[in-house]
Amino acid sequence: MLSGADMLVRSLQDQGVEYIYGYPGGSALHIYDAVFRQEKVKHVLVRHEQAATHMADGYARATGKPGVVLVTSGPGATNTITGIATAYMDSIPMVIISGQVMSHLIGGDAFQETDMMGVSRPVVKHNLSIQDPADIPSVIKKAFYIATTGRPGPVVIDVPKDMTTPGEEYPYEYPAEVEIRSYNPPVRGHAGQIRKAVEMLLKAKRPMIYTGGGVVLGGASEQLIEMTRALGYPITQTLMGLGSYPGSDRQFIGMLGMHGTYEANMAMHHADAILAIGARFDDRVTNNIAKFCPDAMIAQIDIDPSSISKTVQVDIPIVGPVDSVLNEMIGLIKESDIQPDKENLSNWWAQIDEWAKHHGGRYLTNDKGLMKPQQVIQCLQKLTAGDVYVTTDVGQHQMFAAQYLSFEEPNRWITSGGLGTMGFGFPAAMGIQLSFPDETVVCVTGEGSIQMNIQELSTCMQYNIPVKILNINNQSLGMVRQWQDMNYESRHSNSYMESLPDFIKLAEAYGHVGMKIEKIEDLEPMMKKALAMKDKLVFIDVYVDPSEHVYPMQVPTASMRDMWLSKTERT
Amino acid sequence: MRHILSILLENEAGALSRVVGLFSQRNYNIETLTVAPTEDPSLSRLTLTTSGDDRAIEQMTKQLNKLIEVVKLVNLSEGEHIERDLMLIKVKASGAQRAEIKRCADIFRGQIVDVTSSIYTIQLVGASSKLDAFIEAVGDANILETVRTGVSGLARGEKVLAL
Ligand SMILES: Cc1ncc(C[n+]2csc(CCOP(=O)(O)OP(=O)(O)O)c2C)c(N)n1
Numbered sequence: 103m104l105s106g107a108d109m110l111v112r113s114l115q116d117q118g119v120e121y122i123y124g125y126p127g128g129s130a131l132h133i134y135d136a137v138f139r140q141e142k143v144k145h146v147l148v149r150h151e152q153a154a155t156h157m158a159d160g161y162a163r164a165t166g167k168p169g170v171v172l173v174t175s176g177p178g179a180t181n182t183i184t185g186i187a188t189a190y191m192d193s194i195p196m197v198i199i200s201g202q203v204m205s206h207l208i209g210g211d212a213f214q215e216t217d218m219m220g221v222s223r224p225v226v227k228h229n230l231s232i233q234d235p236a237d238i239p240s241v242i243k244k245a246f247y248i249a250t251t252g253r254p255g256p257v258v259i260d261v262p263k264d265m266t267t268p269g270e271e272y273p274y275e276y277p278a279e280v281e282i283r284s285y286n287p288p289v290r291g292h293a294g295q296i297r298k299a300v301e302m303l304l305k306a307k308r309p310m311i312y313t314g315g316g317v318v319l320g321g322a323s324e325q326l327i328e329m330t331r332a333l334g335y336p337i338t339q340t341l342m343g344l345g346s347y348p349g350s351d352r353q354f355i356g357m358l359g360m361h362g363t364y365e366a367n368m369a370m371h372h373a374d375a376i377l378a379i380g381a382r383f384d385d386r387v388t389n390n391i392a393k394f395c396p397d398a399m400i401a402q403i404d405i406d407p408s409s410i411s412k413t414v415q416v417d418i419p420i421v422g423p424v425d426s427v428l429n430e431m432i433g434l435i436k437e438s439d440i441q442p443d444k445e446n447l448s449n450w451w452a453q454i455d456e457w458a459k460h461h462g463g464r465y466l467t468n469d470k471g472l473m474k475p476q477q478v479i480q481c482l483q484k485l486t487a488g489d490v491y492v493t494t495d496v497g498q499h500q501m502f503a504a505q506y507l508s509f510e511e512p513n514r515w516i517t518s519g520g521l522g523t524m525g526f527g528f529p530a531a532m533g534i535q536l537s538f539p540d541e542t543v544v545c546v547t548g549e550g551s552i553q554m555n556i557q558e559l560s561t562c563m564q565y566n567i568p569v570k571i572l573n574i575n576n577q578s579l580g581m582v583r584q585w586q587d588m589n590y591e592s593r594h595s596n597s598y599m600e601s602l603p604d605f606i607k608l609a610e611a612y613g614h615v616g617m618k619i620e621k622i623e624d625l626e627p628m629m630k631k632a633l634a635m636k637d638k639l640v641f642i643d644v645y646v647d648p649s650e651h652v653y654p655m656q657v658p659t660a661s662m663r664d665m666w667l668s669k670t671e672r673t
Numbered sequence: 674m675r676h677i678l679s680i681l682l683e684n685e686a687g688a689l690s691r692v693v694g695l696f697s698q699r700n701y702n703i704e705t706l707t708v709a710p711t712e713d714p715s716l717s718r719l720t721l722t723t724s725g726d727d728r729a730i731e732q733m734t735k736q737l738n739k740l741i742e743v744v745k746l747v748n749l750s751e752g753e754h755i756e757r758d759l760m761l762i763k764v765k766a767s768g769a770q771r772a773e774i775k776r777c778a779d780i781f782r783g784q785i786v787d788v789t790s791s792i793y794t795i796q797l798v799g800a801s802s803k804l805d806a807f808i809e810a811v812g813d814a815n816i817l818e819t820v821r822t823g824v825s826g827l828a829r830g831e832k833v834l835a836l
């Protein structure tokens with residue numbers, strides 16, 4: 103016999119939860135007491151609930167396991183919304199347990215009452231509220247099941263305080279299985295459609311493989327590599343997909359989309375057959391959908407039927423888990439009498455190589471001696487060579503990191519793609535570092551973004567979390583400034599970061615190490631030194647040219663091939 | 674084009690608000706909505722009319738199906754179906770008008786369900802278009818009040834929407 107609070111924590115233990123990230127308060131106090139009286143599940147106390155959600159999110163993205171958050175009602179609950187929305191947009195499995203006022207007070211504007219079911223509804227995969235303490239184990243099981251199966255996503259459990267009262271005890275049993283009659287995620291793709299897609303690919307003259315976060319989430323990296331290598335076709339990936347195919351591989355032609363490589367965007371535009379895998383044709387990828395890939399036949403694999411043909415109408419829809427669908431495709435490709443036409447393929451590659459030469463990730467170094475943000479990222483790449491977890495915040499630094507880092511494995515590149523949440527990177531890095539204490543975890547950030555969750559320096563002090571913060575300090579909200587330069591005649595409305603704190607002193611105030619880098623010749627030795635401090639959080643504050651822009655950049659409302667290549671050149 | 678979506682929904686707190694919320698979040702419109710428990714108390718049946726082109730309707734049905742509490746869904750407009758809407762309408766009925774209104778109600782097979790010396794309250798059942806036609810026939814000037822249940826419907830023949 104256990105109280106509701108003890109059942110809740112026991113259920114988390116039995117679910118195999120390692121960490122809870124959270125912050126206590128009135129409605130959650132019975133649960134916090136149950137957390138105190140056990141050791142199996144470790145609780146990490148953050149300094150703001152938003153950070154707890156991003157920590158859980160980072161943990162989930164790196165480990166593939168669901169992240170768990172515990173907060174109180176009212177402000178505790180509402181503070182999690184940005185983090186829940188971030189996870190929702192990128193389909194990250196998370197379970198958020200929020201305290202609630204006692205059930206008889208609900209609806210009466212009680213102290214710290216917020217309708218969390220209502221507030222969270224648009225940004226969760228599902229939410230559940232506890233109506234009877236006896237249901238706690240089964241509701242928790244259900245929440246984890248929904249969060250982790252099909253297209254993953256965050257699930258909120260709202261727990262009124264009187265569901266967890268000490269002394270009111272119930273028989274406890276954690277269900278081994280759960281069945282929800284109205285929820286049956288697809289287990290395999292349609293054989294006929296899969297055959298059609300294979301045929302399309304094998305007959306193509308200018309094929310492209312375009313993959314997204316679904317391959318990372320679906321654990322289908324191995325299958326993707328096998329199929330892509332067997333075909334010899336070019337592959338491009340979205341911001342969310344990076345790492346699921348080795349970045350250094352000859353067939354990888356870079357990220358596509360708004361800040362994609364010239365060759366990836368050109369190849370997409372001119373392709374006659376596109377296989378989209380776990381990618382959702384986001385507007386940051388397609389540019390104007392009316393002009394998207396005019397000559398291409400498109401096959402799309404996704405576990406979520408509503409992702410298929412949502413923005414771009416596809417010719418061959420395949421609903422199913424990416425790993426099993428790709429396995430079937432690989433089998434069919436091996437058996438098939440038709441094989442890719444060698445001559446067509448070598449012409450296609452010649453064309454792509456030509457495009458790659460045309461732009462190929464270049465930028466101009468600054469004659470005034472200011473460091474370029476790209477140089478900082480390239481230095482990080484050189485020193486870590488992919489043996490690193492990188493999280494980012496949002497802005498120019500994020501795009502430079504996507505362009506100039508190369509990932510050889512999935513789950514190591516961790517960024518807020520769908521929602522684009524500034525403030526994500528640092529707590530996400532903390533969540534990863536705690537679970538991988540021996541690995542190097544770097545948060546690539548900007549002086550704007552880092553200040554959105556800077557309070558977590560304190561959490562890092564408490565738990566000794568030695569992440570490396572690489573602050574690409576351009577003294578401005580760089581991405582906003584870039585848009586203002588390009589579209590508003592350089593009127594920099596509120597895109598300055600005036601009165602920046604002394605980040606070094608700030609880091610030191612929390613017992614961490616701070617380093618300021620202003621000269622290119624200091625960059626590599628100092629970054630090396632910082633990365634070598636394995637058990638210290640190091641805040642590396644690198645001053646870079648504030649006027650730099652991210653290129654290529656697609657021209658708004660045009661097709662994929664229409665890009666700015668520098669401040670003066672356009673395709 | 675107008676579509677009638679018929680949905681079996683878990684009869685749980687909050688399930689209806691998820692359906693309604695989905696329509697506003699995704700910028701779809703709802704023209705009518707009816708909902709009530711079925712013979713199986715664990716299920717509600719919801720009928721919803723909306724409009725949009727084929728792609729929009731396809732997205733809508735996919736998004737609805739994605740809601741955990743949606744058990745089954747059918748687009749009745751895709752096949753032969755029966756649709757019914759019920760209207761109570763209060764109209765002025767005095768003097769020469771009184772007989773005219775009565776005749777009109779008879780033609781539309783309406784029933785007069787409440788009477789005062791100057792007012793008829795008429796109940797009408799049928800497809801929405803029939804109720805619209807009645808409103809037109811009676812004329813705005815004579816109408817005091819109307820209330821409609823919204824559309825509910827079933828597929829014709831052997832097809833059923835059940836577990
Ligand atoms: C929470 C939030 N608010 C606002 C934005 C809009 N936004 C996108 S990038 C950016 C500037 C980020 O500045 P910084 O972190 O310094 O990065 P930089 O672009 O300079 O590299 C802003 C304000 C956002 N993405 N997230």
Ligand SMILES: [Mg+2]
Pocket residue numbers: 497548549550574575576577578579580
């Ligand atoms: Mg900046």
